[in-house]
Amino acid sequence: MPTLHVLSHSPFGDERLTSCLRLLGAADALLLCGDATYALQAGTAPFEALNTRRVKLFVLAEDAEARAVQVPDWAEAVDYPAFVDLSIHHDKVNTWL
């Protein structure tokens, strides 16, 4: 029963990413959008956490691009139609509001 976890808040000064990584199941995927894409800012603690853990990771391309965040090769940049596909192809979506 894989879950797609969606984060949209900045990982700096917020626990969502840390808690999400703690609860993420082996078959689950993580999608970063909005300010959550700052987690891929190279050299930061969230970046290192994601780089070490290497979960199934997707990033909303336009949100990363707008913020000058480089998407590393171990994450997949997606557009909105691909986001919708991901939502459909997981059993459920858990959006961390």
Next chain:
Amino acid sequence: MNALTVGARAIELDKDGFLVDLDDWSAEVASALAAVENIELTPEHWEVLELLRSFYTEFQLSPATRPLIKYTALKLGPDKGNSLHLNRLFKGTPAKLAAKLAGLPKPTNCL
């Protein structure tokens, strides 16, 4: 203003007939509210009203129908904690009407 006259006092009610100030409640007020609904309060009514007031004291909210039934069954036994009995006493809408007569706020989860 929607008001209920009890003795010489005018008690303020909201548009649905619930007490605006919960501290206005008394046995006389309950009887007067019941009279508006054409109900004469019997001991069977009173024990439910008292139960509702203790529910509110404990949980600080008015129960919807299911929790009211469950709480009544817990405190007064299954003969009284069932929808048949409570519906009969309170014209088919026990959570809403009994809360009104017991001087509680309108149950918010009673949709």
Next chain:
Amino acid sequence: MAKSLLIISRQSPWSGPGAREALDIVLAGGAFDLPIGLLFLDDGVLQLAAGQNAKALQQKDLSANLQALPMFGVEELFYCADSASQRGLANLSLDEAQPLAAEHITALIDRYDQVITL
């Protein structure tokens, strides 16, 4: 058969509407007999601290309201053990809530059809 729903409540009790909103969803679901569960995570576990006083802030008594969950038919109550210990919570006000380690939370989320995190 209605879909099962897990609410993850992760906001502290007095700083905003999040904790109250999560509880309202759960109470409404319980009133309709939906299969619903509630997990307290991160600052959400602070809602369970014993000895809180809503009157000090002239707010509705969230702690008292939480005690009503079993009456609303909500028996699936959990909290993240790590979140509670990080915050030094020893005495919890909701006896029915069970502590869960991270790997059990993953399994918990798996079990439900839908999840809402507030």
